[in-house]
Amino acid sequence: MTGHQDHREAPTAPAGMLSPYPAAPPSVPTPCPAGPPDPASRAPVQPPPPPTPASYQPDPAPPDARPTGTADRPPVPQRLWCADEEGLLALSVWTERVAGRGEDAEPFVAHHRAGLQGMLAVFDGSGGAGAAPVWQASDGASRTGAWVGARVARLATDVWFHDVTVEGEEATPKTLREYLRFFLGYAPQRRSKISGTMRRQLPTTLAGVHYRVAGNGYEPQVELQPLWAGDSRAYVLRPRTGLRVLTRDHTRESDALELLRTDPPMTNLVCADREFEIAGRRLAYPLPCVLVAATDGFFGYVHTPADFETLLLRTLRDAGTVEEWADLVRREVQGYTADDASLALVALGYHGFPDLRAQFASRHEELTVRYVRTRPRGLDRPSLAADGTGGRVTGTEDAAGLPARVRLWQDDTWRAYRAGYETDLPPAPEEHA
């Protein structure tokens, strides 16, 4: 399914996998990663663009991009993808903070219609552990171990999902780990002069959800299996309960606000040279619901954990189509993040985009009242301000007291938001590394 034409001798594949496998390095991602290459059987179909509502002003050029023909500064790379069909809405957003230096792989989203199951996942190559260049692309560009690791992990996840749906492979964290180890074993590596406990070969995070639609026509539900390694996250989003995190970061700290403040090192992540764990668990939710996977470029640069959900629902409110929603999400994240950012989202069981938007309207209003209108003045950039002033501090305001007021507001909002957000937080595992 992913173009395995190379029949060179290869080591034994994990049980149930296609063999032989290519020894070639991963290819540069395609512009619109709709998941598997067989749209008739697996991938949702991207619809023609619907009419534009009044609330959405199309912006064909991203904020940091120049019009075609101006070559003095390249546009910041970004890729959007979406699908809209009965009972299934999906989108992905991928951006680089600095052109050509991003280490997130493009999000993976696939839905197998016949099997009523799907997979969404994101991959954040870990530059701190994998800064060394390991591969030179055909255009001469040098790629780091983190860059390669994220993309190889995406490829492994793609093949794993294919084999789960078509070949009867067991959908477990253990089998996904075997596929990751197998593909990483074939990826380009370079012996480095650098060693030490921070060092990893082809390090990347992985966070995703394998789902299967189940239940009967009266009580449809979705069976979920969040799968993760590192500090990217998966969530479930529902109108009454809001955003609930399904993964626990592999860090020694687990408090989401403290994680925002300290950005601690990971204790487990996918890599080619050491043992790693793919964590997993099984859950079930009634339909409809929304599944989300995101790298820390989305949730690691907000002021309080509730901001991420607010971003998703504010942009949902302002969009007229899934495509517009993806574009608004892209524009928002590029406005505040200091990292590469990627997100995959699948909404199951809604009767089209208007139904989805309507069902979350009251939740968005609730978030606005609790977490947006209470923001300290001076905290926000204009795009996040709630009162239309841009939130800028005037000369007469107490600028010196801003950090203390922000900290107090963060503590208060986190206290209010935390219980719901952590309802499905996995229990703490045993320490790694």
Added chain:
Amino acid sequence: MSNIEQYQGNLQYAVDIVLCIDATGSMFPVLDSVKSSALQFHDRLNDEMAKKGKAISQLRLKVIAFRDFGDDPSTAIQQTGFLRLPDQSKDFEGFVRGIDASGGGDIPESGLEALALAINSPWEQGLDRRRHVIVMFTDAPAHPLGTHASAPSYPAGIPGSLDDLFEQWGYARSQTSVMEQSAKRLVLFAPDQAPWSDPIAEEWDLTLHFASKAGEGLEEFEMDEIIETIANSL
């Protein structure tokens, strides 16, 4: 930087760096290169961070030049306090340029005492997203801690053994760490010898080791990769 600016850029990084520099005679052939690297370190780190779109809200550097308490205790440790850059750049440059390669006596040096002083530095405790980075430049193995503890200028409070120093560095669920777990990093430009490669680089967490041959390998270190690695880890 004002408080306002800190928040306009969302979360920024407060970076403290302690440079431990072996200033013994054997470093003579490479000390100029090490000093040059030390002097460029903060600018290159700033540049690399800027390329990644990350901002440093506060950058402080501290330098510890070390030799050998067994040779001449009076010159075994010379150090600055934390110097805030760019405001105190001249103080930083003046100290680094004044380091001369001399003395040292036998092959092992007092590098572990310098590391102990670095670990116990007055690190920044406020601001968000703190990073506390120790960078060790040496071409020699180290005397066991306490070997020359009776020397008159031997610093107070130095741990008596490498195990005790490891306790101060800390590890998972450590109760004795003096370093902040989420902030600390240890970067070693040191020979592939004890104690640098084993146990420190292999067993202490959050380490990077650029192995060199004693007395010559420091010329080979790959500063671009080093800086990029540190910047990426921030």
